[in-house]
Amino acid sequence: MAIYQEYIMASTLDEAYALNQKKSAVIVAGNMWLRMCKMRKKTAIDLSALGLDKIEEREDAFVIGAMTTLRQLEKSEALNGAFGGVFEKALSPIVGTQFRNTATVGGSVYSRFGFSDVSTVLLAMGASMVLHKRGEVPLEVFQQEKPDRDILTHVVIPKGQRAGVASVRMSETDIPALVCAAAVRDGKMNIAVGARPARAVLAAKGVSPDLTAAELGEIAQNVMYGGNMRAGKAYRERVAPVLMARAAAACREV
Ligand SMILES: Cc1cc2nc3c(=O)[nH]c(=O)nc-3n(C[C@H](O)[C@H](O)[C@H](O)COP(=O)(O)OP(=O)(O)OC[C@H]3O[C@@H](n4cnc5c(N)ncnc54)[C@H](O)[C@@H]3O)c2cc1C
Structure with missing residues (x-):
């Protein structure tokens, strides 16, 4: 199971990119693969609010x-x-x-x-x-x-x-x-x-x-x-x- 300490809904791509430069962060998309991985991350970065679903x-x-x-x-x-x-x-x-x-x-x-x-x-x-x-x-x-x-x-x-x-x-x-x-x-x-x-x-x-x-x-x-x-x-x-x-x-x- 994946465990995330904090969850951030990025409001810009620049913000998501900056957050993702740390190894302790991970981009979360559908979470269908990630949720099955055994890992612990400090920051989950959600891209859902960026209009990338078109x-x-x-x-x-x-x-x-x-x-x-x-x-x-x-x-x-x-x-x-x-x-x-x-x-x-x-x-x-x-x-x-x-x-x-x-x-x-x-x-x-x-x-x-x-x-x-x-x-x-x-x-x-x-x-x-x-x-x-x-x-x-x-x-x-x-x-x-x-x-x-x-x-x-x-x-x-x-x-x-x-x-x-x-x-x-x-x-x-x-x-x-x-x-x-x-x-x-x-x-x-x-x-x-x-x-x-x-x-x-x-x-x-x-x-x-x-x-x-x-x-x-x-x-x-x-x-x-x-x-x-x-x-x-x-x-x-x-x-x-x-x-x-x-x-x-x-x-x-x-
Ligand atoms: C049980 C199971 C069966 C599957 N069967 C098939 C199959 O038959 N055929 C097939 O083609 N696929 C299959 N898949 C793969 C599946 O289709 C998805 O590709 C997979 O679940 C990842 O998609 P997600 O949106 O859930 O990504 P997530 O699990 O959220 O992320 C997966 C990885 O991609 C990274 N990531 C996601 N989006 C971005 C982004 N925009 N930029 C940078 N990094 C990003 C994440 O950080 C993570 O490392 C299967 C998956 C599972 C769990």
Whole structure:
């Protein structure tokens, strides 16, 4: 259980950032992951009052506040309309409705979980992270970095793309044993693999959307997989080409 000595509802991002520079402080978003961690912190910093829970549409991109819940993404007509329903498909298997009503996109990507459906889809879609201090950083770069004490404010998803996702779970509501996402923009396809079980990676960038099953199989082979209680390495190696082919096919359908 997480124990916080004081709870501060930040009234500006600068205030939240300043408070978060101490190791004894922690940003609290949906608190769905944090509440299960065994830790004691002096200061919990709540970002709820900063208006970061909106999905905004720009001419070239969707800009999603870090406190937007997974359920908002899953149910957003604008997002699902623009991207062929990929968010509904990717996020609806995560735990349950009440959970997704609380867990946030910021908590998901900031944590760089090795089982993340969310990061896998955003990675394929070429999303970037807007950090209060550092500014905009491509998710591809952010994914490789160690967590620091900056604050994620928004996630930017470029428009004009089609995306697809496919995952496998050992039982409904469990975390995925493997997830693949593909996105096609300007005639070029990105493919991401997550729950390897390790941080999601881009398996292919800017390849033809018309790759054959054999070519997708080669791409899948070049990704590093491991084993855990959900699936062995060999299982993931066998399933990855199939999920990749399904994600790529879903891009073509929408
Ligand atoms: C039982 C369980 C099952 C899950 N299953 C899945 C699954 O199948 N697929 C999947 O993709 N995910 C899954 N998740 C992850 C989940 O979707 C959320 O990502 C997770 O709970 C964190 O979101 P949160 O908003 O609750 O963040 P919190 O728990 O509040 O925070 C998580 C971490 O992120 C930091 N943080 C949060 N927001 C910011 C910010 N804006 N800036 C900087 N740091 C920030 C916090 O300090 C903390 O370290 C699961 C989680 C749990 C607990």
